Amino acid sequence: MADGTLRISFDIEPTHAQDAFRLFASPGTPAAIAALQVGYAAAGSVMEAPIVNLPEKPKGGALSKQAGVWCNDPEFWAWLETDPRNACSSAEGAAACLRDICEIHSRVVLDHDVLAAERFNRLIRGPYMKYMMTRVALNN
Numbered sequence: 001m002a003d004g005t006l007r008i009s010f011d012i013e014p015t016h017a018q019d020a021f022r023l024f025a026s027p028g029t030p031a032a033i034a035a036l037q038v039g040y041a042a043a044g045s046v047m048e049a050p051i052v053n054l055p056e057k058p059k060g061g062a063l064s065k066q067a068g069v070w071c072n073d074p075e076f077w078a079w080l081e082t083d084p085r086n087a088c089s090s091a092e093g094a095a096a097c098l099r100d101i102c103e104i105h106s107r108v109v110l111d112h113d114v115l116a117a118e119r120f121n122r123l124i125r126g127p128y129m130k131y132m133m134t135r136v137a138l139n140n
Helices: 014-022 062-071 074-080 091-102 109-110 114-139
Strands: none
Touching: 014 062, 062 074, 062 109, 074 091, 074 114, 091 109, 091 114, 109 114
């Protein structure tokens, strides 16, 4: 508008028209607008909405912590090396093998992706636990 006032109009679906008439019965009825997506700004807009509360980087949970502990354990490295494709001799090598086996880019994904968690449990956790139980049984 000429004085700098922003005019916003709403399109109401016909099925909701009666509710809209009840809510906004007369001109000048106050209303509020809220962004439904935090940090949203229309491309090329003159005024961009402030970015507030950006989503946090996903945090690791129980699976990623367990994977981290195992990747630092030489016994885990030895188990990985029972398959020649997984030869490693360091925490970094074990982590790379784990990421490759689980098809992930970061251990954190294990706690946020159902398929990655399933692969971890089926291809790493279960077999490694069997390996460890066999090792314990042989030492007793």
